[in-house]
Amino acid sequence: MEEGQKAAPLLGAARDEERGRRRGGGATSAQTLGNVVVSIVGTGVLGLPYAFRTAGWVAGSLGVAAAGCATLYCMLLLVDCRDKLEEEEYEETCHGHYTYGDLGEKCFGTIGRWLTEILILVSQAGGSVAYLIFIGQNLHSVFSQLMSPAAFIFAILLPVQIALSFIRSLSSLSPFSIFADVCNVLAMAIVIKEDLQLFNHPFANRNAFNGLWAIPFTFGVAVFCFEGFSMTLALESSMAERRKFRWVLSQAVVGIIIVYACFGVCGYLAYGEATKDIITLNLPNSWSSAVVKVGLCIALVFTFPIMMHPIHEIVEARFQSSGCLQKLSQKVHSAEWLGLHSSRIVVVSILSVVASFIPAFGSFISFVGSTVCALLSFVLPTLFHLSIVGSSMSLWRRWLDYGFLLFGLAFAGYGIVTALLPH
Structure with missing residues (x-):
């Protein structure tokens, strides 16, 4: 969730579309590897150096590795659940490919689907808000004499995003998603280049470990950066050889762990206690830095509607099912059109x-990573796995699932309590 979550294809019409396919798609292992990286890596990575500053560079690296391994394990639990269901139902109904929401409904009925989709909605909303904060602060860093970050959000971003919200075709916006990923890679490369130039005495006055209470903060940021659950089942079903998905996913996550750890360490070692919560704000006032910041902002402006798509889909589905709208549509011909677009605004x-x-x-x-993403990444997958596969699992696997379940609940509770306490 993070900004890495692109238009979660597990709600509404996408759900019905997936049900129509029993076998895998046509994506090769290399294509799926690239899609996994694109679905996970987003602008949240630019907050990792600040997290390393908070926890220390050793503790930060361990936190990223732990978050990545835990996320990978729970992603594979979702694949296990769907494989088990398809195996049981294939001979009778040939149901097709289950989605995250389908798993929730299978385990806990309508409440399970509602809970799953609400968490996805809130997670997407958190990623969308992070986009707006990122854009506003980076534009302010380049054009600080013009207006504040909040003013950029209202004066520039809000009108543009309202206009873009009227575009319902995601295919017309997908090229900008690729552009955003290219900008992310470019930004990381330039940040690392600037970092290396400051490496005269990289470990001088740099803490390796800042205490136990700093670890949850870093782990929450890392979980946010790894949040790609809404794409897991869709990516697996897109592969031509679905049996290879576990190996491909493992390769991608291990590679991302290494990149995240190196990026966080380099950023913190370069700037020390001056490391800002968005590392691009530490870049010098040069034309290359300004180009990177503006390029990132432009790309995210056009990928913001993709992040918003699942939210609009859920809101509009509830809006259309309301009796009030149906009655009004009978009296006013354009009432439904106006209502749906007004909801987007x-x-x-x-x-x-x-x-x-x-x-x-x-x-x-x-906060988003340690609450909503923790529930979506650790709690729900283990609940689904215990419900669907639990009877056929060994004792140690059940205990491992229960461990992840309790950890996810405790971590989410800690995040909520920490947010409510006065600072």
């Missing part, structure tokens, strides 16, 4: 207001 406006009141990017993504 309202949702974008609400998220813009939320983003304008959040001063700290790093603290925000840590």
